[in-house]
Amino acid sequence: MRIPDWLTRRAVTHRTAAALMHDGETWDYETLWRRARQRAGQLAARGVHPGDRVAVLMRHGLEYALTVHAVIQAEAVLVPVNWRLAASEIAWQLADADVAWLLCDEACAGLAADAAALVTPAVPVWNVADDPGPPDAPARGRETIDLGAVFTIIYTSGTTGLPKGAVLTYGNFLWSAMGSAPQLGVLPGDRWLVPMPLFHVGGLSVLMRSVIYGTAAVIHDRFDPLQVLEALTRDRITLLSAVPTMLQRVLALDPDPRCFSSLRAVLLGGSAAPPGLLAASAERGIPVATTYGLTETTSQAATLMPQDAARKMGSSGQPLWTTEIRVVRDGQPMPPGEEGEIVVRGPTVTPGYWRRPDATAEAIRDGWLHTGDIGVFDADGFLYVLDRRSDLIVSGGENVYPAEVERVLCQHPAVAEAGVVGIPDPIWGHVPAAFVVLWPDRRAAEAELASFCRSRLAAYKVPKRFFFVDALPRNASGKLLRRALREWAQA
């Protein structure tokens, strides 16, 4: 199905309304539309065709948002890149997505050059801060959007330790915005603050919701609790997306509860919210909406409304109205109170992984996305997520897959085996810790292993503690028992 292009429509209906707010600067929809078309023209002048993949590696939120809209206007496919990754990790994604160009800003120029050079043939890099492009390139734009067309490929790791590109369509984002609207509400004057990275689906979906609704996205390049507090008051923020760590750090400043008076909801996702944080928020009258979502479900799959927060503490709430969630065991839906794997179906679910029919077929069966997460419904239909998939470690909102870190550790010549688990951390929620078995005749110091990881992995994935052990706990069939590792770590 085709609908009128969002941004083009908003440039008419919301010409002078705020589209983006960033560091004291406000762009209205006409400005965003005009600049996005200009940059789309620059992309076309560089040979980008509709359907080409364009990777974006930027820390500057306004440039990033502009580039997202330029990629849309050029009808190319967005590949957002996590700037916390190591160059080799980024190179892997660039090669896998077969990108035509890598766009970066000043802050990411070095990392972009390193990553692009690791790909054969090298990926061309456009530093938008350095080079505004040929001034006479004609602007490019689009009139309509095909809801079935691929909008973005977002990489997410998994049990195998190799990232997969989750394909998300325009329709996925449209239905996400529509599914969210009746829960969090929509008002023409809304301002949605996103101090989270825009390369994750949580941040990107705020940009998309805003243009779909014709409301404003307020972007912070990096999370700073004081800046968030200032923005809440000064910019009269109505909605805030955050991970629990962020809200915790804002509350640590002991702010005046009046700072939160314009807020309709804090959409809190990424990992389970500690009960203490929810209680502290409730005390201050902060309306928290905890949410459960995945890249593969275009962010929110279920959301707990602020009014249910007290009586359903710890729940991730109810499915968005367009989304179906079940808890299954051996393929059978479980009744309330019975645990099982969380599966999700509906128009926000990815059509699959980029060029990975095998992984797609494994994850999506009969239209149901198998998340690998364990959950349970209560009698009122509220979802409780008991265990994140595949022993996932969520560290300050970033996902760390143990298998990926273990794979890197095992590449070290001294390491025979490695097991990685999350250990509690007062700031980040959890951080990775590694249990390492060395070869009998080899030696490696903790510092050396950490440095080995740092050169190959994003900093947040590098184990914060190393434990050297004689053997890893395994079951009869040799499967690593991570639960036992967690107990070891506690002891």
Add this chain to the structure above:
Amino acid sequence: MRIPDWLTRRAVTHRTAAALMHDGETWDYETLWRRARQRAGQLAARGVHPGDRVAVLMRHGLEYALTVHAVIQAEAVLVPVNWRLAASEIAWQLADADVAWLLCDEACAGLAADAAALVTPAVPVWNVADDPGPPDAPARGRETIDLGAVFTIIYTSGTTGLPKGAVLTYGNFLWSAMGSAPQLGVLPGDRWLVPMPLFHVGGLSVLMRSVIYGTAAVIHDRFDPLQVLEALTRDRITLLSAVPTMLQRVLALDPDPRCFSSLRAVLLGGSAAPPGLLAASAERGIPVATTYGLTETTSQAATLMPQDAARKMGSSGQPLWTTEIRVVRDGQPMPPGEEGEIVVRGPTVTPGYWRRPDATAEAIRDGWLHTGDIGVFDADGFLYVLDRRSDLIVSGGENVYPAEVERVLCQHPAVAEAGVVGIPDPIWGHVPAAFVVLWPDRRAAEAELASFCRSRLAAYKVPKRFFFVDALPRNASGKLLRRALREWAQA
């Protein structure tokens, strides 16, 4: 595409939230769902199968709303019937839609029996007030909704004088709700007052939006300005649907402006709003959103937001964000400032008329619905409707098609020719007036013609004035010049 059934979902996520408010009674979503399933079971027990047409002729708003949801749960097709119509008009629709059952309430029982008996074979009538149905019929319901499936057939007259059934799908209503949301806003506590008939698309779409959003519809069986004022204050109404006549009558009570303080918008449609009414509303701070829509576009196609009301006085605003509107002449889109026929495309547009491929092909070409209305865009993309289609007379929110009234008048043995036009009326906006040419040897008094019309037409269609003339103004090819008739009426 299939999505979870709205009502079933809301019965879980909004179990105790108000779904319907009517005359001091409030039903929550669990109650509405349970009763709708019970009534759906009664429909099934009466032999109604999925896809069967079920006509509904009721004045009792709560019964009507319940029945709409019961028809949905039974997967049947709703045929809402205007209770202002004459029995013969209703019979025509029942026969055309080939309905399996006609459901009525106490107030419409006589009319329903009369109409049903005129069809061969007679349509079975179920008076829900009389007969609760077999108590042991199992409840019926649905889990999902196919957005492409037919939800309702709504009859609308036209230039030919014979009504056509506009087919509307579940998807049409879903996209209407989604298209409207960013403009009028959605908040979980919304209460939408609809003192308009629920058998028209304007009223029906409020019922549908409410269940889609999980908000409350507040229903008045008939429009009473004092009741509206009371409801605004007592029920803390946030949205109100009305036609200009209604708002005019509310303002005639000279209400305290504070009555309107909880209102986010008055959605004003059905006919052009007089400038004096808009000015009087603005003076009192009433946020009026004038809208242009048709049955065939599932109500709103364009809406003028309250904040633009002053600078764009007289405009119907901008298209909903999912809707495209053009002004065309000879098939070519006209630039701003140039008049032409209004054409509409998008997911709220009807797939066509019930069993009328000819009329469908004539109205919808290349996906564009040709409305017959004349309009013009200004440079900012705001639509101004200059002339309603086919000399349509809008009388107190009801559409009167001159051709239909003329056809009836010409059936009178004394009438040789008739021409009908609208004349201004202080209460109804316009009322029909007839110019009649009698056969040379026949006589008929005004009262006799009026009575003749009353037995065959809804009261609002009966001409309020009759002018006897020697000939009607026609052009060279014999086409009636209604513009000349309107000038005669003024003189």
